[in-house]
Amino acid sequence: MDIDRIILARGSEANPDLCARVLSAFPNARVERQPEVPPARVDMSGPDASPADGGRQRMRPLQRQGKRTLVLGSIGRVLDTNCEPGMGERIICYPYRHFNAVGNCPYDCTFCYLSGNRGNLKCPAIKLYTNLPDVLAAIRKVADRAPGPVLFYGSKLQDFVALDPLTRYSETLVPFAAEHPNVRLLFLTKSASIERFVPLDHRGHTILSWTLNAEPVIERYEIGTPSLEERLVAARRAAEAGYEVRFIFMPMIPVEGWREAHAEAVAKALRAVRPSRITLGGICMYRSALNAMRGRGSREALSPILNHLRPPAFARDRYRFREDVRTAMCAHMLTCIRETDPSMPVSLCLETPEVWESVGLRPEEAPCNCLL
Numbered sequence: 001m002d003i004d005r006i007i008l009a010r011g012s013e014a015n016p017d018l019c020a021r022v023l024s025a026f027p028n029a030r031v032e033r034q035p036e037v038p039p040a041r042v043d044m045s046g047p048d049a050s051p052a053d054g055g056r057q058r059m060r061p062l063q064r065q066g067k068r069t070l071v072l073g074s075i076g077r078v079l080d081t082n083c084e085p086g087m088g089e090r091i092i093c094y095p096y097r098h099f100n101a102v103g104n105c106p107y108d109c110t111f112c113y114l115s116g117n118r119g120n121l122k123c124p125a126i127k128l129y130t131n132l133p134d135v136l137a138a139i140r141k142v143a144d145r146a147p148g149p150v151l152f153y154g155s156k157l158q159d160f161v162a163l164d165p166l167t168r169y170s171e172t173l174v175p176f177a178a179e180h181p182n183v184r185l186l187f188l189t190k191s192a193s194i195e196r197f198v199p200l201d202h203r204g205h206t207i208l209s210w211t212l213n214a215e216p217v218i219e220r221y222e223i224g225t226p227s228l229e230e231r232l233v234a235a236r237r238a239a240e241a242g243y244e245v246r247f248i249f250m251p252m253i254p255v256e257g258w259r260e261a262h263a264e265a266v267a268k269a270l271r272a273v274r275p276s277r278i279t280l281g282g283i284c285m286y287r288s289a290l291n292a293m294r295g296r297g298s299r300e301a302l303s304p305i306l307n308h309l310r311p312p313a314f315a316r317d318r319y320r321f322r323e324d325v326r327t328a329m330c331a332h333m334l335t336c337i338r339e340t341d342p343s344m345p346v347s348l349c350l351e352t353p354e355v356w357e358s359v360g361l362r363p364e365e366a367p368c369n370c371l372l
Contacts, residue, residue, distance in 0.1 A: 001106045004068045007032045007125070009039045011074025015130035019072055022128065022166060026070070039073035039103070039127045040119045063115060063292065066124025067108055074131040075100050079138040082153075082370075084350065085316040091350050092363045096370045097142065098155035099135050101169050103127030105159040107190060108223040110296055111251060111305060113318075114157060116289025128167055136176055143182040151207075151372045154187040161189035161197075161208070170196045178203040184372060188248070192226040192234035198241045207276075208238045209246035209369055212269055214261035217253050220301070228265060232272035239273045248369045250281035250349055252329045254321075255304045259332055266336040274341065279369040280333050281349030282326050283309065284318045323355060331359045 003026045012019055012035070023031065034042050044065060078100055084093045104114060104126045114120050129135075139152050154160035164170045177183040178201055186207040197208065210231050218228055226234075239245045247269055252262065269275075283305060285293070290309070293302065308321040320326070330348060337344050347366040348356055356363055 001126075002068055003029050003070050003126075005030050005032070005065075005070070007034055007042050007044075007069065007071045009034050009037050009042050009071050009073030011038075011130050012072040013130075014074055015072075015132070018128060018130060018167060021168075022070060022072060025166065029070075037073075039071045039075060039125075039129065040123050042071055042073075042123055042125070044069065044123055044125060063108075063124050063296075066104070066120070067106065067126070069125040071123070071125045071127045072130055073127070074134070075103070075127075075129045078129075078131065078135045079142070079152075080155075082156075085318075086314065090314070090317070091352055092348065092356060093350055094368070094371060096151060096153050098153040098157075099139060100155055100158065101129055101132060101135055101173070102158045102160055102163045102167060103129065104157070106162050107159065107225045109225065110221040110223065110293055110302070111253075111283060111285065111289075112293075113285040113289045115292040116286045117157065118288075119157075121288060126163070128163065132169055132172060136172070139176075139183060140180065143180055146182045149182050149184050149372060151184045151186055151370075153370060154185065156188065159189050159191060160187045161193060162191035164191075164196055165193050168196060170200065174200045174202050174206050177205040180205075186370070188369070190222065190225045190231065192230040194234050194238055197243070198237055202241075202243060204242065204244065207244045207246060208235070209248060210235050211248050211250060212265060213249060213252070214255070214258065214265045216255050216257070216261050220255065221253070228268060232269060235275075236273045245273055245275045246277050246279070246369055247275045248279040248281065248349065249333060250279070251283045252280065252333065253283070253304050254308060254325060254329065258304075258329070262329070262333055263336045266333065267340065270337070270340045270344075274344075277345040277347060277367065277369070278337060279347045279349050280330050281351070282321050282329065284320055284350050286318055290319050318350075323352070326351070327355050327358045330355060334359055334361070 006029045087093045177185045188209045308325045347368040
């Protein structure tokens with residue numbers, strides 16, 4: 001990470017070890033104190049934060065600044081339940097519990113739907129939450145009352161693993177889950193930074209899931225992320241350490257030569273490790289994220305995405321590729337997977353019943369990435 005600004009927000013004093021570690025890791029960063037302000041509301045104004053054009057370009061400098069800014073402080077809502085618009089009607093999706101130990105991500109993917117999240121529009125900084133004990137207490141409260149294992153997701157609003165070298169929160173969360181009979185943790189990541197996970201006694205209670213993609217998509221749109229090969233090396237190390245490993249190919253994008261590129265990505269992934277399941281998905285973004293993306297590249301560079309997007313039929317839905325494009329990509333990926341491993345469980349992310357049926361999958365027989 002290239003960090004040049006650190007903001008100590010409300011609650012930062014709750015974790016002096018983390019603060020000291022961050023300040024030591026970035027000794028040249030400008031340090032600001034906003035002790036009365038929660039992390040999501042810190043003042044990020046600066047010389048390049050508000051260009052005068054007044055249009056969607058306003059997002060670009062603030063987003064760039066956000067990727068160079070670390071905010072430390074406590075978060076109020078540490079545990080929540082996901083509920084997608086149209087769940088159970090227009091799309092197949094299921095509620096899941098997710099917790100917030102960090103916020104946002106150090107990577108800069110062009111298509112990132114997080115860039116349109118309300119909190120990140122106001123404060124796109126990378127956030128390290130200092131009140132991990134509150135996260136543990138909230139998880140324990142739910143798990144203690146549950147009749148059986150409960151999955152707690154390191155939220156899609158973060159990349160927990162990518163920030164773990166700074167937070168070292170894995171060293172607390174993974175053993176905590178291992179010791180509780182009802183706690184299961186899931187971390188979704190593009191990172192290869194699993195050094196602290198490998199030696200931990202997880203007892204099979206922590207799942208590591210990697211977002212993968214075709215190499216041309218990674219090179220073109222997943223800016224600052226580890227390569228496909230680096231992610232697969234990390235996944236193999238995790239599997240060798242006994243972790244359950246999952247893969248999710250998302251967002252699949254029909255770049256030129258996408259069939260060959262995605263087939264090659266599937267082949268490389270399944271040569272590296274056999275995951276417990278694979279989930280497939282495409283672009284899903286709100287208008288605010290679409291506007292941010294348009295400000296980050298030329299029409300030509302973004303054409304594989306923009307040419308296939310359709311506006312949502314319902315106000316709270318996301319922009320997605322046309323159904324025929326989604327169906328073609330999912331069907332092709334399913335064929336590639338089945339040719340290598342006919343028994344591999346495969347699911348779809350945020351898809352309609354029509355696409356599930358078209359590719360020959362049944363939701364009740366294919367648990368997705370977010371479920372136990």
